Amino acid sequence: MNATPAPAPSAAPPLPLRSLGGLPLVGVLPELQKDPLGVMERGTLNYGPMVRMPLPLGVEAFLISEPQLVEHVLVTNSRNYVKQTRGYEMLRKVLGNGLVTSEGDFWKRQRRIAQPAFHRERLFAFGETMTRAATDMVDGWKSGQTFDVADAFMRVTLRLVGETLLSSDVTSAASEVGQAITVALEHLIHRTLHPFSFPEWVPTPTNLAFKKALHQLDSVVMGMIATRREGKGPTNDLLAMLMEARDPETGEGMSDEQLRDEVMTIFLAGHETTANALAWTVMLLGKSPAVEQRLMKELNEVLGGRVPTMSDVPKLTYTAMVLKESMRLYPPVWSLARRVEEDDVVDGVVFPKGAIVFICPYALHRHPKYWKDPEAFDPERFAADAPPPTKGAYLPFSMGQRKCIGDTFAMVEAQLVLATVLQRMHLSLVPGQAFAPEPVITLRPLGGVKVVATKR
Numbered sequence: 407m408n409a410t411p412a413p414a415p416s417a418a419p420p421l422p423l424r425s426l427g428g429l430p431l432v433g434v435l436p437e438l439q440k441d442p443l444g445v446m447e448r449g450t451l452n453y454g455p456m457v458r459m460p461l462p463l464g465v466e467a468f469l470i471s472e473p474q475l476v477e478h479v480l481v482t483n484s485r486n487y488v489k490q491t492r493g494y495e496m497l498r499k500v501l502g503n504g505l506v507t508s509e510g511d512f513w514k515r516q517r518r519i520a521q522p523a524f525h526r527e528r529l530f531a532f533g534e535t536m537t538r539a540a541t542d543m544v545d546g547w548k549s550g551q552t553f554d555v556a557d558a559f560m561r562v563t564l565r566l567v568g569e570t571l572l573s574s575d576v577t578s579a580a581s582e583v584g585q586a587i588t589v590a591l592e593h594l595i596h597r598t599l600h601p602f603s604f605p606e607w608v609p610t611p612t613n614l615a616f617k618k619a620l621h622q623l624d625s626v627v628m629g630m631i632a633t634r635r636e637g638k639g640p641t642n643d644l645l646a647m648l649m650e651a652r653d654p655e656t657g658e659g660m661s662d663e664q665l666r667d668e669v670m671t672i673f674l675a676g677h678e679t680t681a682n683a684l685a686w687t688v689m690l691l692g693k694s695p696a697v698e699q700r701l702m703k704e705l706n707e708v709l710g711g712r713v714p715t716m717s718d719v720p721k722l723t724y725t726a727m728v729l730k731e732s733m734r735l736y737p738p739v740w741s742l743a744r745r746v747e748e749d750d751v752v753d754g755v756v757f758p759k760g761a762i763v764f765i766c767p768y769a770l771h772r773h774p775k776y777w778k779d780p781e782a783f784d785p786e787r788f789a790a791d792a793p794p795p796t797k798g799a800y801l802p803f804s805m806g807q808r809k810c811i812g813d814t815f816a817m818v819e820a821q822l823v824l825a826t827v828l829q830r831m832h833l834s835l836v837p838g839q840a841f842a843p844e845p846v847i848t849l850r851p852l853g854g855v856k857v858v859a860t861k862r
């Protein structure tokens with residue numbers, strides 16, 4: 407790609423560029439291996455707006471924490487910041503060359519094909535499916551029962567992405583898929599942070615477990631495609647759109663391999679993130695009775711005990727504020743990385759070709775320069791009459807052309823699931839849980855979120 411550097415975001419004098427330190431040869435890798443969130447948070451909060459992050463083998467990396475720089479990388483000059491990084495290389499082992507991982511003209515074409523499946527009018531048709539799945543989930547809970555609500559949300563969001571976009575019933579495979587995803591994601595983050603571990607072909611227990619998990623996921627996804635190739639299933643969902651698409655030049659449709667990559671991408675990106683957002687929200691509500699009361703007031707006023715519908719979504723404003731604030735404190739995608747395609751001069755500092763640029767939404771969302779009392783859970787920050795967040799300082803769905811394709815889908819789904827659940831059940835947190843964030847590609851609550859459900 408021949409990128410043209412855009413003008414620097416400001417004409418400020420060059421910044422003195424500090425370094426996060428680290429050891430010769432390995433840089434900050436040992437620290438990253440121990441505590442990736444901690445390193446990113448320290449770098450973003452204490453060194454900003456841009457700090458050098460030495461990586462092994464002399465790889466140049468920068469962590470940026472200035473919203474304008476974030477916008478420069480993700481929006482203004484995004485063509486110069488590509489997804490050829492170690493993290494994406496690892497992700498490609500599971501997602502192949504799908505929407506999250508592909509680039510250039512190929513990505514553009516695939517995005518154009520998939521986009522109509524996410525149009526608002528189409529989402530409207532999904533409302534009932536979403537509340538039915540949430541209702542089925544709550545029907546399965548007994549009052550007084552203790553369980554991991556993070557796990558329950560994984561299952562319901564998996565079912566929903568399967569039913570709505572791929573018209574496939576994956577409920578029977580939910581446990582197997584859930585476990586396989588956990589094994590795969592843990593393996594990928596481990597390999598991202600441990601570049602000197604055994605190569606994948608060596609039959610270590612973790613390599614073998616990863617292969618098995620990948621095989622399990624592949625069979626579920628290939629099963630969906632095979633059913634469709636037999637002519638079964640609807641003709642208007644996302645999978646149908648992908649299958650009907652023809653290359654404008656060759657007239658050829660997508661190969662099974664390409665379909666597999668797109669379906670696997672939607673399958674994973676479309677449920678794990680929303681499930682985590684919901685789990686963190688229940689955790690935060692459990693610790694903030696005043697916010698929960700205010701939320702219940704809205705649910706009572708808008709719904710009065712009935713199951714929500716799509717027409718209620720615009721009225722569930724406080725519910726949306728709660729979710730936005732939850733994703734501020736615990737953004738499901740906690741870190742983004744890009745590789746510099748061509749030298750770029752930003753604020754007098756050169757981002758050299760080949761360097762890696764990191765952006766950490768988790769840390770940016772807690773930066774005291776952009777958030778008052780950043781650690782407090784305060785949904786009022788997102789009220790319609792509150793000043794909007796600084797552009798580039800709040801990016802749970804990223805920004806620019808590679809912004810999440812499922813952002814509206816996710817918000818609608820989270821609003822409907824949360825409203826359906828909380829109207830029926832009060833969820834109180836089992837005491838003594840640490841709720842440490844576990845950065846495994848997405849940000850999961852380590853050990854889950856154990857709750858006791860009580861019928862309202």
Ligand code: HEM
Nearest residue numbers: 505506675676679680683738739803804808810811812816
């Ligand atoms: C709360 C829920 C969600 C969050 C926080 C989230 C966040 C994100 C973020 C930060 C990215 C950019 C990743 C990158 O730069 O590599 C992304 C991309 C993407 N997301 Fe989501 N996402 C969510 C839900 C969904 C859902 C429900 C779907 C689909 C049903 C989805 C599908 C995708 C896809 C396909 C991409 C790649 C888009 C592209 O590059 O063209 N996401 N998401």
